[in-house]
Amino acid sequence: MDTYDIISRQLKEHRQLLDQMEQLIPTIATIADVIAGALRHKHKVLLMGNGGSASDAMHMAGELLGRFLLERHSYPAIALCADNAAMTAIANDYGYENVFRRQVEGLCQGGDIVFGISTSGNSPNVISAMEEAHRKGGVTISLSGRDGGKLAAMTHHSIIIPSPHTPRIQEMHIMVIHILCDLIEKRMEFG
Ligand SMILES: O=C(CO)[C@@H](O)[C@H](O)[C@H](O)[C@H](O)COP(=O)(O)O
Ligand SMILES: [Zn+2]
Numbered sequence: 001m002d003t004y005d006i007i008s009r010q011l012k013e014h015r016q017l018l019d020q021m022e023q024l025i026p027t028i029a030t031i032a033d034v035i036a037g038a039l040r041h042k043h044k045v046l047l048m049g050n051g052g053s054a055s056d057a058m059h060m061a062g063e064l065l066g067r068f069l070l071e072r073h074s075y076p077a078i079a080l081c082a083d084n085a086a087m088t089a090i091a092n093d094y095g096y097e098n099v100f101r102r103q104v105e106g107l108c109q110g111g112d113i114v115f116g117i118s119t120s121g122n123s124p125n126v127i128s129a130m131e132e133a134h135r136k137g138g139v140t141i142s143l144s145g146r147d148g149g150k151l152a153a154m155t156h157h158s159i160i161i162p163s164p165h166t167p168r169i170q171e172m173h174i175m176v177i178h179i180l181c182d183l184i185e186k187r188m189e190f191g
Pocket of ligand 1: 051052053117120166170
């Protein structure tokens with residue numbers, strides 16, 4: 001396959017997947033309502049993911065804490081993957097599987113949103129953190145891909161991107177995150 005074909009195939013995969021996103025509109029709207037409802041009741045959002053999904057978690061936390069498009073007050077959000085000292089200490093002392101679980105144990109209060117991002121839906125550290133979130137009374141939301149894995153099956157609200165390709169799943173995840181931030185901001189500021 002030549003370079004043109006490689007690029008063209010990836011653009012086509014992206015376009016075809018984008019066309020399938022319409023079916024997720026009701027779920028995206030519900031999740032935006034759930035997050036805005038929690039923020040209105042003074043709860044916070046805890047986010048997590050590995051690799052590219054760690055970037056997505058930090059990206060979303062930044063949009064909520066800073067702003068998306070509107071001038072407004074800050075919404076409380078913490079990307080659990082962003083604290084290098086906590087991540088390395090917990091990984092070193094308790095194992096990588098517990099890097100998010102331990103932070104959820106310390107930070108999550110009943111009604112908080114716990115938002116996990118995993119393309120496979122099977123990253124053990126995200127799944128373990130979601131189990132802890134349920135114990136603490138958190139409301140769990142997942143973004144995944146493929147068949148959703150264990151993560152989609154266990155979270156209260158779930159969006160599964162119907163693709164087997166990790167990069168394509170991640171491209172749709174960031175789009176969903178931007179749409180969520182837009183809806184959350186509008187619901188928070190305009191009701
Ligand atoms: O960004 C990419 C691939 O596009 C990678 O960094 C990828 O996020 C990592 O391999 C992750 O460890 C994959 O974990 P997950 O999405 O299955 O939870
Ligand atoms: Zn990536």
